[in-house]
Amino acid sequence: MNVTISPCSLQGTITAPPSKSMAHRMLICAGLSAGQTCTISGISNSDDVSATLACLGELGAAYEKNGDTVTVTGTDITKIRSDSILNCHESGSTLRFFIPLCLMNGAKASCTLTGTKKLLSRPLGVYENICKEQGILYLNGEDSLRVCGTLRAGEYKIPGNISSQFISGLLFVLPLCPKDSVIDILPPIESRSYLDLTIEALAAFGVAVTWKDERTLYIKGNQKYCAPKAISVEGDYSNSAFFAALKLFGNDITIIGLSETSHQGDKAYIRYFELLNKGVPTIHIGDCPDLGPILMAVAAAKSGAVFTGTGRLKIKESDRGNAMAEELSKFGVSVKVYEDSIVVYPIDFHAPNEPLNGHNDHRIVMALSTLLTLTGGEIVGAEAVKKSLPEYFELIKFLGAEVSVYETH
Numbered sequence: 320m321n322v323t324i325s326p327c328s329l330q331g332t333i334t335a336p337p338s339k340s341m342a343h344r345m346l347i348c349a350g351l352s353a354g355q356t357c358t359i360s361g362i363s364n365s366d367d368v369s370a371t372l373a374c375l376g377e378l379g380a381a382y383e384k385n386g387d388t389v390t391v392t393g394t395d396i397t398k399i400r401s402d403s404i405l406n407c408h409e410s411g412s413t414l415r416f417f418i419p420l421c422l423m424n425g426a427k428a429s430c431t432l433t434g435t436k437k438l439l440s441r442p443l444g445v446y447e448n449i450c451k452e453q454g455i456l457y458l459n460g461e462d463s464l465r466v467c468g469t470l471r472a473g474e475y476k477i478p479g480n481i482s483s484q485f486i487s488g489l490l491f492v493l494p495l496c497p498k499d500s501v502i503d504i505l506p507p508i509e510s511r512s513y514l515d516l517t518i519e520a521l522a523a524f525g526v527a528v529t530w531k532d533e534r535t536l537y538i539k540g541n542q543k544y545c546a547p548k549a550i551s552v553e554g555d556y557s558n559s560a561f562f563a564a565l566k567l568f569g570n571d572i573t574i575i576g577l578s579e580t581s582h583q584g585d586k587a588y589i590r591y592f593e594l595l596n597k598g599v600p601t602i603h604i605g606d607c608p609d610l611g612p613i614l615m616a617v618a619a620a621k622s623g624a625v626f627t628g629t630g631r632l633k634i635k636e637s638d639r640g641n642a643m644a645e646e647l648s649k650f651g652v653s654v655k656v657y658e659d660s661i662v663v664y665p666i667d668f669h670a671p672n673e674p675l676n677g678h679n680d681h682r683i684v685m686a687l688s689t690l691l692t693l694t695g696g697e698i699v700g701a702e703a704v705k706k707s708l709p710e711y712f713e714l715i716k717f718l719g720a721e722v723s724v725y726e727t728h
Contacts, residue, residue: 320702321674322712324691325721329570333562333714335554335577337361337387339707340513342368342552343412344520347420347491350380352393352524352546361552362389365707367410374405374417378430393546397495399424407434409636409706411441414464415484418446419492422455422470429456429467436462437679441634445477445485472496472540479508479534480605482631486536487517494526494542502536509605509628512584519582523550553578558708560588560613561685565718567592567617568693572718585610592617594624601625608632608639611661612686615643618663619652620690630659636706637680646675646687650694670694681706688712692720 342362349357362368362384372382372389379394405421407414414432421430433439439462450457455468470492477486486502493500514536518528525545531537554576566572577586584607591610594600595617604611605628618624632639640661644654651667675691677684677700684703691698692715701724704711716722 321697321699321725321727322688322701323697323723323725324688324695326695327692327719327721329565329572329692329715329718329720331571331718332573332575333718334575335556335559336708337363337552338555338583339363339365339367339557340412340516340555340583341520343371343416344487344517345523345550345552346371346375346389346391347416348520348524348526348544349391349546350375350378350393351396351420351491351495352544353395354393355544355546356390356392356548357546358388358390358549359552360388360549362387363707364709366408366705367412367707370406370408370410370413371416374407374413377403377405378420393544396420396423397425399428402428403430405430405432407432407438409435409438411438411482412484414438414441415443415446415482416488416491418443418464418466419470419488421466422450422468423492423495425469429465431463431465433463437636439464442481445481446488449475470496472498472500475500475502477502477504479504479506483510483513486514490514490517490521490528490536490538493538494521494528494540496540498540500538500540501531502538504534504536506534507605508534509631510584510608512582512606515582523547553581556581556583556585556588557609558685560585560610561689561711562714563588563592564613564617564689565692565715567596568620568689570692570718588613595621599623599625601627603628605631608635609682611639612643612680612682613689615647615654615661615663616686616690619647619650619665619668620693621665623663623665626661626663628659629661632661635680635682636703637678637683639680639683642678642680642683643686646683649673649675650690671696674699677701677703679703681708685711688715
């Protein structure tokens with residue numbers, strides 16, 4: 320799908336999309352609430368959330384979707400008897416959250432997790448090491464991973480400068496183990512806010528996980544998930560950042576439906592946009608790497624910036640630092656990408672001199688689209704928005720954006 324956007328002014332009020340991060344977590348908690356039924360509102364039709372729903376179904380949970388509401392009846396994942404195949408498609412959250420879920424049924428059945436080659440090439444070494452230490456079958460290939468065994472309670476040491484999704488995955492299942500567990504997170508700790516989101520979701524389903532200190536999590540064993548009858552997903556700061564960028568570019572846009580007390584780390588865009596609007600700041604994004612593309616886009620349209628803590632951008636849906644550098648160069652912007660930092664120099668910002676490439680990355684596409692409302696231009700591969708916000712282009716058209724969509728085959 321190719322998209323052409325003309326220079327335009329936008330105006331209106333938009334409700335924040337539901338949080339994809341919390342949707343994953345609440346759906347999994349509901350799926351682990353054996354024999355109980357929970358109705359969750361605010362579930363998007365994104366590809367990633369759909370992958371999590373399908374994987375829950377494969378593990379025995381039942382669900383029914385009606386609009387943005389999903390009713391889930393949980394299952395006892397310790398009693399799976401037949402081999403399962405879980406297709407995670409391109410969702411890193413789904414893959415990393417479900418590997419530990421697949422390690423709760425002993426040797427009764429194996430689980431094979433599949434997905435794109437790009438997804439299966441993303442780092443999974445934390446789980447591989449745990450399985451090796453505990454004698455659990457772990458066989459990985461280019462497009463699949465097969466596991467079989469029982470995860471044991473105990474003390475885990477996990478590096479804090481990798482994806483928090485590994486720790487969250489363990490937090491979903493360790494409370495179900497017969498004994499207590501401790502996770503010691505080795506500093507430096509990044510993306511702690513995502514761990515707090517997981518702990519918040521667990522608490523909503525009656526499961527307690529506590530911080531013993533700033534780097535140690537205590538998980539009491541032999542707990543059970545107790546599903547509330549109904550719960551809703553809060554608004555998403557990650558995707559709202561793109562609409563907030565449009566507002567920063569001088570458009571009269573109001574975003575509603577965001578919780579001021581949210582634990583979402585990407586809420587930091589509010590503070591970072593203010594800095595970018597005032598000068599040439601140095602901003603550390605180690606705790607909010609998903610903001611990388613939109614922060615780079617805003618820096619390109621403003622006065623530039625230095626971003627640190629960018630190393631993990633290399634292992635997202637695309638190599639986001641280099642992908643944005645390549646696309647921003649078409650706007651006359653120079654970007655230097657280093658091992659753990661990125662510098663944006665808006666030398667001669669202008670309309671792109673050739674079509675932009677979405678790099679099969681939803682956040683790249685949406686970040687570039689905000690700049691095209693200033694300059695006009697075309698994005699090739701814009702269908703990547705389906706990963707997190709399929710209705711994105713309809714939403715900016717609602718605000719007055721001049722968008723033309725061309726299906727490609």
